[in-house]
Amino acid sequence: MATRRLKSAVGTHRYTINFGVAHGVCNRSRAETMKLQVSNAVMKAERSPVGDVEGHALIFLMREGSMRLENGELGSMKALVVNKTIPTGTLFVGYLVLTFADSSTIVMSLQEGKFSVAPEGEFAGPQEAKGEYLVEVEGLKGSRER
């Protein structure tokens, strides 16, 4: 496990991210959630058609943007994603790096991501995914702990 400090409405706390292997280590721990919003744009992209049917392709994307936590803290995000596109939508996997104002980072994997193409409207479609924490180290980057 690794920790980082987060400022909340009631002060600064040191939270422990549960990587899944720590279940039962401390039975008095409590689960909490943190919500954040991210706006991002594509900084690098490469599309390679598979060649079997039209619209079937693999796309590598690097997205970068800003994030805002529910407590008002600001930060940045970077995502490295591989998309498998078909005419009706996209499946994706990848990695997400959240960097907070104090330079601490959270690295997560994106799994089972889905993106559906909307037939009309401003947006190309909704997307959803789940993830798993890979590393979360206070003030450090590049380390890995599981």
Added chain:
Amino acid sequence: MSMTGKVRKPASGEIAGTAENDFILTYTVPPK
């Protein structure tokens, strides 16, 4: 962690559009 979001249609010449995402991170807080 769970993520939802919307992706804008890419502009002409772009491979993918900008995105707006909402994340919910779940973690445990150790006892004081």
